[in-house]
Amino acid sequence: MKHLYLLSFLLVASLAMAQDDYYQPKKLPAPPRPTYTILLKDGTQLRGELVRQDSAEAIIRTKNLGEVRLRSDQIVRIEQQGAQAEGASYPNQFSQTMRLAPTAFSAERNRLYYRNYLLYFSQFEYGITDNWSVGTTFFTFVPIAVFSLSTKVSFPVGDRVRLGVSGQYIGIQSDGFLIGGGRGSIQGAGYLQGIVTTGDRQNNTTFGLGWGVSNGELSRTVVGSFGLVRKVSPKLSFITENFVLLGRGSVNFGGMLSAGIRFDRRRHAFDLAAYIPFFIGPGVSSLVTFAPYASYHLKIGK
Numbered sequence: 001m002k003h004l005y006l007l008s009f010l011l012v013a014s015l016a017m018a019q020d021d022y023y024q025p026k027k028l029p030a031p032p033r034p035t036y037t038i039l040l041k042d043g044t045q046l047r048g049e050l051v052r053q054d055s056a057e058a059i060i061r062t063k064n065l066g067e068v069r070l071r072s073d074q075i076v077r078i079e080q081q082g083a084q085a086e087g088a089s090y091p092n093q094f095s096q097t098m099r100l101a102p103t104a105f106s107a108e109r110n111r112l113y114y115r116n117y118l119l120y121f122s123q124f125e126y127g128i129t130d131n132w133s134v135g136t137t138f139f140t141f142v143p144i145a146v147f148s149l150s151t152k153v154s155f156p157v158g159d160r161v162r163l164g165v166s167g168q169y170i171g172i173q174s175d176g177f178l179i180g181g182g183r184g185s186i187q188g189a190g191y192l193q194g195i196v197t198t199g200d201r202q203n204n205t206t207f208g209l210g211w212g213v214s215n216g217e218l219s220r221t222v223v224g225s226f227g228l229v230r231k232v233s234p235k236l237s238f239i240t241e242n243f244v245l246l247g248r249g250s251v252n253f254g255g256m257l258s259a260g261i262r263f264d265r266r267r268h269a270f271d272l273a274a275y276i277p278f279f280i281g282p283g284v285s286s287l288v289t290f291a292p293y294a295s296y297h298l299k300i301g302k
Helices: 002-022
Strands: 036-040 045-053 057-062 066-071 075-080 112-117 121-127 132-139 146-156 161-173 186-199 204-214 217-233 236-246 253-264 268-280 291-300
Antiparallel strands (some): 036 045, 112 291, 132 146, 217 236
16 A cells, blocks of 8 residues: 555656646747848849848848848838738839929839829820930820920939939810810920939938920929928838919919828839918919829839
């Protein structure tokens, strides 16, 4: 009987020790670091561990090259391998324009861009060189009713400063073309604007000064513009562009304030914004109005 008691005691003690050992916290192996792929504008792809990323640069640690620093304006996209879409980070790929007003950044060379504004207006822009682009904007449903031809030349003057000049010809079919269906004549005018942009393609500030051109002469009406672009999350950019108009006649002073967001995606983007135009002058009946805004941007080609 004594031997039976001793055996039972040893069995219970062994079970208790095994239970204690089972519930002891165990060191789990550290999860593997995620692998990222960074695509650059020249087509280069780098794969490795993403050490750091901010609005100015990204640092990736690769197997063969070690740590590589990349400016944000070199990067097309950053993707985590094996991650769901919500884990991806997309830069603002349409930095050559805020929403309506251009910046001093150029369109990518040999790249075609398409934009649509509120369904009514469509725009194509093509980068001829790193510093020169051309474009056309037209009324989506009847292209020859309202259209424009534009070009922009810009160049860097420092690491974070660019200067540019944008020119635009605007043509409108007159004599009741839209209503009566007649051919009508084209009434045209020009617009010339100087641009200064500071910052990088993801976070920048743009100042502009423009004049209308008619019959080879500059208009007395001056349009000033000021805008900000800020990358606020991996898939979202905040954009505000604002205009001031100084002239003589029925409108002595006018302006337009705006704020909105851009949903950045891999090859396209969506804009949602609100504009508040206001005018002061003897021919103005309403001082302040409100206008919602939406647009779509698309990169065409590889």
